[in-house]
Amino acid sequence: MATNNFRSLADPPAQGDTPTSESALVGEPKGLGPVGRLRWVWRSLTTMRTALVLLLLLALAAVPGSLVPQEGRQPAQAADFRKRHPDLAPVLDRLGFFDVFSSPWFAAVYLLLFISLAGCVVPRTRQYVRTLRSRPPLAPSRLDRLPHHLDWTASADRGEVLLTAADLLRRRRFRVDVDLEGNGSVAAEKGYLREAGNLVFHAALFGLLIALAVGSLFGTTGQKLVLEGDSFTNTVTQYDDFAPGALASADSLQPFGFRLEGFSATYQRGGPQRGTASSFVARLSYTERTGGRVRDARVEVNKPLEVGGSKVFLVGHGYAPVVTVRDGQGQTAWQGPAAFLPQDGNLTSVGVIKAPDALDRRGKRDGLGFSGLFLPTVQLTGNGWLSTFPATDDPVLVLTAYHGDLGLNGGRPQNVYQLDSSRMTQFRKADGSPFAQALRPGDRMQLPGGAGTLTFDGIKQWASFQIARNPSNSTALWSAIAMGLGLCASLFVRRRRVWVRVEPMLSGRVRIAVAGLDPGGTERTAEEVAQLADELRERFPALRTATPDENAPEPLHQEQK
Secondary structure (H helix, E strand, C coil): CCCCCCCCCCCCCCCCCCCCCHHHHCCCCCCCCHHHHHHHHHHHHCCHHHHHHHHHHHHHHHHHHHHCCCCCCCHHHHHHHHHHCCCHHHHHHHHCHHHHHHCHHHHHHHHHHHHHHHHHHHHHHHHHHHHHHCCCCCCCCCHHHCCEEEEEEEECCHHHHHHHHHHHHHHCCCEEEEECCCCCEEEEEECCHHHHHHHHHHHHHHHHHHHHHHHHHHCEEEEEEEECCCEEECCHHHCCEEEECCCCCHHHCCCCEEEEEEEEEEECCCCCCCCCEEEEEEEEEEECCCCCCCEEEEEECCECEEECCEEEEEEEEEEEEEEEEECCCCCEEEEEECCCEECCCCCCEEEEEEECCCECCCCCECEEEEEEEEECEEEEECCEEEECCCCCCECEEEEEEEEECCCCCCCCCCCCCCCCCCCEEECECCCCCECEEEECCCCEEECHHHCCEEEEEEEEEEEEEEEEECCCHHHHHHHHHHHHHHHHHHHHCCCEEEEEEEEECHHHEEEEEEEEECCCCCCHHHHHHHHHHHHHHHHCCECCCCCHHHCCCCCCCCCCC
């Protein structure tokens, strides 16, 4: 009898195999001892259903890491989040949401997924190898009951027909088994790439998880704001923010360096996209090691510089007004560019200028501090100062001034982009209102009481870079490619079987039957059966149907339409 229970490699084992079907693992069997209970837990953990659930849980567990600033990689943003949400922050802290990828519950899901994938892939690989080494299944006794079949009567030698059919099937890359002595049939099967793709997909997923773990443990990420004309050396002390992996060390940083030779940006000047950036280009000169040959490079958005096993990404830019601060003695207390941080798309920027060593008119130390706005294209409205375009069409620097102790010698860390005015006094005008002034390039601010001056000398640009090193990038890339190829194979390759049976008849005739089976129900198997039958019919032409007087057996039914 023919059977339609076409069991693929991914199906549950047949009777007599180890009972690992997921249907048997829905509920815990009763009456199990400690060993049996552990065996049941292991079988439940290593099912594909459990692996998919754990993969979904891992994806859901990573969502808080994208929504909540992580202290390991975004310490400033995390501190700001805590300040803005004083009631919510303690709850998220107890749940580990500020350090999701190092939390125990995330590590538990990650580890369980590792174990589950290993428990799924290894047994299925052994089963796949056994299937490859086994013979294709014998032909069913009634080929006419299969959905795709053809038969005819020919005058030919039985063995010749079988060998010819086997040769034709091998040319079509079927695995072939010929039975000349038994029921006189050829069994052929192909489509093993489907299960191979399935195994490659899961093995590559396993490799991708390992690559992500290695990158998290040994990778490093840091950010650095670099002014035009300034340099950066890849050492821990040079970074503004540095987030090493749990097992990474400063010795793993490659000794490369670069200098920001210039930065240019272009913007749309008309239409609905006015003010939108057309291009950002940072021109660098870099060396791969100390004393190495200097090379030039252009870094653009999504076009990083690869050097020393690291990638240098361009992540931001802004303006740095160049100022000169003179104290009450007329001496230069501070001079140079001060980076201001953008607050909107038109690069309205805020920043501070600090001169902690300034002296007053009597020669006593009296630090000077300035805070305010830089507006690339200024406009004064009823709501205050703002910028209407990101390019420096009409730049203005608006500052207010303080004097006193800046708190830089107190031993506490201080944000270089913020001014601690708690121990300072704001300068005021003669009428008692706060002292402030708007400056264009070349203008000078004269502080009240002869406390000093500030001159707006010019404008430089700065660029912010992210320097990332991940030793498992190539492994993750190839794992992702293998996952894609494996998924394509498992989706588009179909497992199919073809049989040819040759039955002897009277008067030197034989009846040739060709049939195929495809569990997916595609038309590909019907085409292959028809093509194989046509090629056999060309070599062994069909005769008229045998008469009852010739005592021939009743022919098989013709192909069902």
